[in-house]
Amino acid sequence: MTPSVSCPVKCRPHPCLAPQPPAPSPELLAARGAPIAGELRACRSPPYLPLSRSADSLELRAACRGAPPASRARAAVALGGDGPSAALIAGAQSRHAIFRDELVRRAFTAAEAAHRGQVRASGDPYLQHCVETAALLAELGAGPAVVAAGLLHDTVDDAGLGYGFISEHFGAGVADLVKGVSNLSHLSKLARRNDTASRIDEADRLRIVFLAMEDARAVLIKLADRLHNMRTLDSLSKTKQQSVAKETLEIFAPLANQLGILNWKEQLENLCFKYLYPENFDELSTKLIEIYNIDMIAAATRRLEQALQVRGLSYYAIYGRHKSMYSIYRKMARKKLVMDKIYDIHGVRVILENKADCFATLEIIHHLWPRIPGKFKDYINSPKPNRYQSLHTVVLTEQTLPLEIQIRTRDMHLQAEFGIAAHWRYKEGYPSSLACDASSKETHTIPSHSDACLLSYSKQCDHKGPVLVILLENEKCKKSPKIGRYWTY
Numbered sequence: 001m002t003p004s005v006s007c008p009v010k011c012r013p014h015p016c017l018a019p020q021p022p023a024p025s026p027e028l029l030a031a032r033g034a035p036i037a038g039e040l041r042a043c044r045s046p047p048y049l050p051l052s053r054s055a056d057s058l059e060l061r062a063a064c065r066g067a068p069p070a071s072r073a074r075a076a077v078a079l080g081g082d083g084p085s086a087a088l089i090a091g092a093q094s095r096h097a098i099f100r101d102e103l104v105r106r107a108f109t110a111a112e113a114a115h116r117g118q119v120r121a122s123g124d125p126y127l128q129h130c131v132e133t134a135a136l137l138a139e140l141g142a143g144p145a146v147v148a149a150g151l152l153h154d155t156v157d158d159a160g161l162g163y164g165f166i167s168e169h170f171g172a173g174v175a176d177l178v179k180g181v182s183n184l185s186h187l188s189k190l191a192r193r194n195d196t197a198s199r200i201d202e203a204d205r206l207r208i209v210f211l212a213m214e215d216a217r218a219v220l221i222k223l224a225d226r227l228h229n230m231r232t233l234d235s236l237s238k239t240k241q242q243s244v245a246k247e248t249l250e251i252f253a254p255l256a257n258q259l260g261i262l263n264w265k266e267q268l269e270n271l272c273f274k275y276l277y278p279e280n281f282d283e284l285s286t287k288l289i290e291i292y293n294i295d296m297i298a299a300a301t302r303r304l305e306q307a308l309q310v311r312g313l314s315y316y317a318i319y320g321r322h323k324s325m326y327s328i329y330r331k332m333a334r335k336k337l338v339m340d341k342i343y344d345i346h347g348v349r350v351i352l353e354n355k356a357d358c359f360a361t362l363e364i365i366h367h368l369w370p371r372i373p374g375k376f377k378d379y380i381n382s383p384k385p386n387r388y389q390s391l392h393t394v395v396l397t398e399q400t401l402p403l404e405i406q407i408r409t410r411d412m413h414l415q416a417e418f419g420i421a422a423h424w425r426y427k428e429g430y431p432s433s434l435a436c437d438a439s440s441k442e443t444h445t446i447p448s449h450s451d452a453c454l455l456s457y458s459k460q461c462d463h464k465g466p467v468l469v470i471l472l473e474n475e476k477c478k479k480s481p482k483i484g485r486y487w488t489y
């Protein structure tokens with residue numbers, strides 16, 4: 001009897017639950033010129049062959065050359081080694097030590113064997129995509145299970161590896177993640193086919209489903225997969241580029257934002273911008289080359305730090321950012337402004353202990369640089385309806401460029417990042433009636449994820465009540481600037 005479908009999307013039976021095709025007959029294999037004995041041995045499943053490294057490994061390697069991906073993967077994992085793509089893993093290892101981890105190396109071997117012979121539309125080996133997806137996860141500080149699942153993420157859908165195989169060789173945790181990514185891919189494909197992402201309410205619903213249906217780590221892998229696909233979109237047809245970019249902008253970029261991975265969110269948005277509005281993209285990037293000043297933020301931050309030290313004012317953090325290209329474009333469109341009227345292309349934020357320190361800092365800033373008239377906002381004494389509080393000012397720096405400086409206390413910052421005034425809600429234009437539910441201290445309803453989850457959520461309680469914080473696996477990346485929605489004290 002066929003097992004019942006457990007795919008939460010109810011789209012089609014998950015490949016691992018679909019009936020397995022019978023093992024090919026020797027006649028059939030012979031007819032397509034495949035080596036018979038070895039392939040049949042490596043092919044039959046389950047039970048898996050107890051392959052030994054020493055025994056007929058050469059014979060087996062040769063036999064598996066023409067075998068189906070799943071058989072090749074099984075033999076390759078049993079035999080060990082990196083296969084013909086040793087340079088790829090060596091490159092990944094030189095970038096991220098986690099690629100030396102035993103589980104990750106085995107995952108590489110299996111992915112190599114499963115995808116052998118497959119190429120991407122660009123002509124690159126398919127395996128390169130798997131390695132780059134895994135490398136993006138490694139960059140975020142993900143652990144071996146997530147990186148291994150990143151390497152294997154397409155082996156179920158595109159190379160016919162079963163859940164059972166992955167579970168047996170890499171553990172149920174990795175298998176669940178790969179299955180999760182596969183479920184998300186099916187949902188995403190369905191959405192693209194029905195053009196669901198272009199309807200705002202549907203896109204909202206889809207994101208909720210994405211977050212609710214799988215371990216957040218599977219969502220993370222799907223995001224890494226999408227980011228690499230977006231980086232290599234050039235080889236696809238214009239129509240495909242537009243449809244993938246549209247879906248990415250509506251579903252995946254906001255998802256990255258909600259998970260607090262701002263760096264990925266901005267990369268995704270900028271790439272979508274490039275494919276969806278190529279002329280605006282070219283025009284804006286030409287202008288920005290003249291304006292973006294890489295050193296200005298660091299220089300202003302140093303100057304301000306020194307001035308605060310001289311005055312004996314202690315602060316929690318001073319940091320800055322360049323506004324992303326897509327964010328500038330959106331703001332120009334939203335406010336019908338030319339680029340010269342966008343004053344926060346360069347921005348700095350100062351976080352201090354109390355209100356008095358905020359106002360003292362404002363005074364110091366206005367002594368350091370001339371202020372641009374009409375750009376001061378006191379959201380401390382007059383908070384926004386969503387309780388957002390901060391002092392904003394725009395000054396003219398030595399480089400004759402405007403610099404927006406936001407000054408706030410630690411509590412105000414937590415509210416702006418995690419509270420009702422959370423930046424992702426602000427950016428997604430949540431109506432203030434929703435944002436203003438004063439009775440609610442918690443930020444938003446979020447799905448619960450396993451404790452081992454890379455992006456599990458925990459409540460931190462202080463005198464003001466609970467605040468939701470995304471914790472990273474083993475808190476390894478506590479200080480990683482790549483993780484936006486994270487604040488420690």
Ligand SMILES: Nc1nc2c(ncn2[C@@H]2O[C@H](COP(=O)(O)OP(=O)(O)OP(=O)(O)O)[C@@H](O)[C@H]2O)c(=O)[nH]1
Nearest residue numbers: 343344377384386388392416417421422423424426
């Ligand atoms: N998290 C959060 N940040 C906000 C909110 N409102 C404003 N901000 C931040 O403050 C910045 C400037 O906001 P405002 O001073 O109100 O300025 P504006 O009216 O948006 O436009 P400009 O003055 O042209 O930048 C924004 O770019 C955000 O970084 C909010 O409700 N939540």
Ligand SMILES: Nc1ncnc2c1ncn2[C@@H]1O[C@H](COP(=O)(O)OP(=O)(O)OP(=O)(O)O)[C@@H](O)[C@H]1O
Nearest residue numbers: 319320321323324327331347348349404405406423
């Ligand atoms: N002056 C600043 N200093 C440091 N970080 C900032 C500053 N202003 C915004 N940010 C942060 O930069 C990230 C990207 O924000 P983005 O530039 O897209 O929007 P925004 O400036 O906050 O809003 P808007 O586009 O409405 O002006 C967010 O995490 C935001 O909190």
